[in-house]
Amino acid sequence: MTDISIFEKILNKEIPCNPVYEDEFTFAFNDMSPQAPIHVLIIPKKKIVNVNEMQEEDVEFAGRVLFAAQKIAKILNVNTGFRLVFNNGEQAGQTVFYMHCHFLAGRHFSWPPG
Numbered sequence: 001m002t003d004i005s006i007f008e009k010i011l012n013k014e015i016p017c018n019p020v021y022e023d024e025f026t027f028a029f030n031d032m033s034p035q036a037p038i039h040v041l042i043i044p045k046k047k048i049v050n051v052n053e054m055q056e057e058d059v060e061f062a063g064r065v066l067f068a069a070q071k072i073a074k075i076l077n078v079n080t081g082f083r084l085v086f087n088n089g090e091q092a093g094q095t096v097f098y099m100h101c102h103f104l105a106g107r108h109f110s111w112p113p114g
């Protein structure tokens with residue numbers, strides 16, 4: 001997949017967003033259609049389509065996305081409970097084909113998810 005995704009445009013500052021966190025490997029910003037009081041999207045600063053398409057050389061970027069989640073939980077003071085979701089593929093609800101972690105917090109989350 002070579003199309004420029006919306007998240008690459010956000011990363012390149014071609015599209016505005018509300019940033020929450022940034023480091024050498026990751027960038028995080030508020031979801032434009034929040035599904036919880038806190039709904040942040042964490043993306044790697046490298047184009048990875050999704051978990052299914054990951055290559056071994058992407059492992060550090062993917063791991064850094066999880067580490068960024070820990071930092072965001074501290075920044076937003078929600079380290080007592082948050083949910084991380086990676087939608088992988090259309091059937092799982094992925095609509096943007098650039099790896100992203102949904103960081104959700106601020107309400108109770110039921111299980112199983114929908």
Ligand code: 5GP
Pocket residue numbers: 006015017018029030031032033034041086087093094095096097
């Ligand atoms: P997916 O369905 O691929 O797992 O999640 C894509 C997410 O990106 C959705 O929650 C959607 O609301 C969010 N999103 C799509 N376009 C934009 C955008 O231009 N800006 C922001 N901030 N979020 C977006």
